[in-house]
Amino acid sequence: MLERRIQINNEADVVRTTLLIRHTLEAHCKASEAMLISTATSELATNLVRYAKGGFIRFTFDDVCRKISIESRDNGPGIVDIEQAMQEGYSSGKGLGAGLPAIKRIMDTMQIENSPQGGLRIWVQCKLKSSLI
Ligand SMILES: Nc1ncnc2c1ncn2[C@@H]1O[C@H](COP(=O)(O)OP(=O)(O)O)[C@@H](O)[C@H]1O
Numbered sequence: 001m002l003e004r005r006i007q008i009n010n011e012a013d014v015v016r017t018t019l020l021i022r023h024t025l026e027a028h029c030k031a032s033e034a035m036l037i038s039t040a041t042s043e044l045a046t047n048l049v050r051y052a053k054g055g056f057i058r059f060t061f062d063d064v065c066r067k068i069s070i071e072s073r074d075n076g077p078g079i080v081d082i083e084q085a086m087q088e089g090y091s092s093g094k095g096l097g098a099g100l101p102a103i104k105r106i107m108d109t110m111q112i113e114n115s116p117q118g119g120l121r122i123w124v125q126c127k128l129k130s131s132l133i
């Protein structure tokens, strides 16, 4: 079981975290699958920098169940209309609005909620489907 909590403040943190996830998973599944899950992580982390002035990513990887959970948390403004934010092409900024829908497609489960204390929490999970051999 591997668990990490990484503070995300800038683009360099996004890249570092994305690579950490990719390298961790590449030891357990095909490179293409590791790449997809690291892309989902990159989208979560990029949103933290863009929309919440930073936050953190916490991930746990269970190598026995081959299951990864990734949580993104911040103290930003949260999202007023979550349904709208989940729509393909919607961005409140200058983005493509493709990040959240892509995460939903890639991962098995996705929960998104405004924390009662303020800020946003997104929690996603995925079981690895491919094997190395
Ligand atoms: N951590 C966050 N805090 C506040 N709003 C967010 C956060 N993440 C995403 N959003 C909102 O959800 C929208 C859609 O996100 P996304 O699909 O990644 O598109 P994009 O990043 O291109 O805007 C964003 O434009 C933003 O309004």
Ligand SMILES: [Mg+2]
Pocket (backbone or CB within 6 Å): 043, 046, 047, 095, 098, 099, 100
């Ligand atoms: Mg985005």
